[in-house]
Amino acid sequence: MSPKENRSKAAWLSFALVLAVGIGIGSYFRSETLVPAAVAASQGAAGRPSPVKALADRDVYYPGTEDLAPDEMRVTACGTGMPSVRPKQAAACWLVELGNGDKFLFDIGAQSMSRISAMKIPYDYLDKVFIGHLHLDHMADLPSLWISGLKANRTYPLRVWGPSSTDPELGTKASMEYMRKMYAWEVASVTGKLDDRGIQVEVNEFDYKAVNKVIYKENGVTIRSIPAIHAIDGATSFILEWNGLKFAYSSDTSPNNWWIEHTKGVDISVHESFAPPQVLIDKQKFPVQLALPLSTLAHTSPAQFGKIMAETKPRLAVGYHFYNDHDTLPAQLEDIRRTYEGPLAMATDYMVFNVTKDDIRVRMAAIDEDIWPMPSTRPRQVDRSRKGAGVMSEFTKSGDYFMKDVLTDLWDEVNRENGTDVKLPAGSVW
Numbered sequence: 001m002s003p004k005e006n007r008s009k010a011a012w013l014s015f016a017l018v019l020a021v022g023i024g025i026g027s028y029f030r031s032e033t034l035v036p037a038a039v040a041a042s043q044g045a046a047g048r049p050s051p052v053k054a055l056a057d058r059d060v061y062y063p064g065t066e067d068l069a070p071d072e073m074r075v076t077a078c079g080t081g082m083p084s085v086r087p088k089q090a091a092a093c094w095l096v097e098l099g100n101g102d103k104f105l106f107d108i109g110a111q112s113m114s115r116i117s118a119m120k121i122p123y124d125y126l127d128k129v130f131i132g133h134l135h136l137d138h139m140a141d142l143p144s145l146w147i148s149g150l151k152a153n154r155t156y157p158l159r160v161w162g163p164s165s166t167d168p169e170l171g172t173k174a175s176m177e178y179m180r181k182m183y184a185w186e187v188a189s190v191t192g193k194l195d196d197r198g199i200q201v202e203v204n205e206f207d208y209k210a211v212n213k214v215i216y217k218e219n220g221v222t223i224r225s226i227p228a229i230h231a232i233d234g235a236t237s238f239i240l241e242w243n244g245l246k247f248a249y250s251s252d253t254s255p256n257n258w259w260i261e262h263t264k265g266v267d268i269s270v271h272e273s274f275a276p277p278q279v280l281i282d283k284q285k286f287p288v289q290l291a292l293p294l295s296t297l298a299h300t301s302p303a304q305f306g307k308i309m310a311e312t313k314p315r316l317a318v319g320y321h322f323y324n325d326h327d328t329l330p331a332q333l334e335d336i337r338r339t340y341e342g343p344l345a346m347a348t349d350y351m352v353f354n355v356t357k358d359d360i361r362v363r364m365a366a367i368d369e370d371i372w373p374m375p376s377t378r379p380r381q382v383d384r385s386r387k388g389a390g391v392m393s394e395f396t397k398s399g400d401y402f403m404k405d406v407l408t409d410l411w412d413e414v415n416r417e418n419g420t421d422v423k424l425p426a427g428s429v430w
């Protein structure tokens with residue numbers, strides 16, 4: 001059964017349960033007063049109450065249907081799995097939306113763009129990405145946001161924050177320069193044809209050694225970085241603070257003193273809880289010699305995650321970076337609960353956290369898989385006057401099969417429908 005079917009089934013089961021409880025209470029007491037108003041509103045053929053109204057509280061998040069309160073933070077898991085993606089879980093990505101309208105992405109791993117698109121946010125609002133370290137599973141979909149955002153009318157630079165390293169070649173600035181080179185053909189193909197102002201990337205490389213130093217401060221939002229210990233120098237974690245609420249995000253790290261010192265008492269603490277060694281051995285056939293250091297030294301295993309949360313006591317601890325399945329979750333929980341008894345959520349993709357000073361609500365989002373990217377809320381500038389770097393040669397133009405009759409009819413039809421007068425050029429090369 002696919003995750004979507006699973007979710008639909010779960011949603012139906014909970015709906016059925018609510019219904020059964022409502023009807024059950026009504027029948028037991030033989031009293032209409034205990035039957036919910038919506039249920040009581042109509043009578044079915046059998047003379048029993050039959051619901052015709054929407055339930056007041058569906059306990060599911062439907063993207064794009066809820067206001068974010070001015071004092072509220074909404075955190076959405078857009079990638080929670082292991083480094084290799086799978087249909088159920090993309091690689092690391094966390095979306096943080098604030099009641100002041102600001103939106104931030106923390107890491108943007110492989111396949112996370114599909115999850116981001118499901119949140120129904122116009123891409124031109126998603127211009128701030130914080131990358132904890134430059135592993136593929138934490139940044140592979142950055143080019144996708146960069147270019148898809150431009151094509152969705154982001155007319156300003158994509159802003160990227162990421163760490164330095166011991167060698168400038170290993171830092172975020174160099175990485176972004178190479179990304180642009182890797183996509184030279186893409187850049188050339190949009191330059192001068194589309195509104196290409198969004199092709200710029202504003203790179204904010206910060207010192208990976210900085211401890212709790214402010215790397216972002218705008219509009220009442222402060223983001224600090226702390227060093228992480230992972231693979232090689234140049235891994236970091238983040239702490240976002242706004243309106244008295246704190247979100248901490250580990251990206252990848254083994255247990256370290258900086259995290260313990262600076263994330264104490266945060267509202268929501270998202271930290272890796274990697275697959276424990278035995279799971280890597282059983283499921284991935286890793287040799288013990290590799291499974292042990294990978295799970296517990298390069299990453300943080302669930303047993304270590306538990307101890308970190310016990311020492312930092314967040315309002316809600318959130319474990320991620322593992323395959324969250326019926327046969328892996330019990331081992332995760334068993335290890336975590338050796339050392340931590342506090343509030344806990346084990347993340348999977350599309351888990352949503354609504355955080356206020358009074359409450360933290362955890363739900364799953366119901367996803368519309370037919371979603372299109374949200375149209376931009378700002379007018380598009382149609383401007384092809386600039387000359388692009390990419391040139392269509394006479395050779396390529398010589399192959400053009402210009403269907404003048406077909407296109408004349410089609411262009412006329414669309415112009416009529418829209419009240420426009422866009423002229424068909426003399427050839428189909430654009």
Ligand SMILES: [Zn+2]
Nearest residue numbers: 133135230252
């Ligand atoms: Zn990593």
Ligand SMILES: [Zn+2]
Nearest residue numbers: 083135137252
């Ligand atoms: Zn990772």
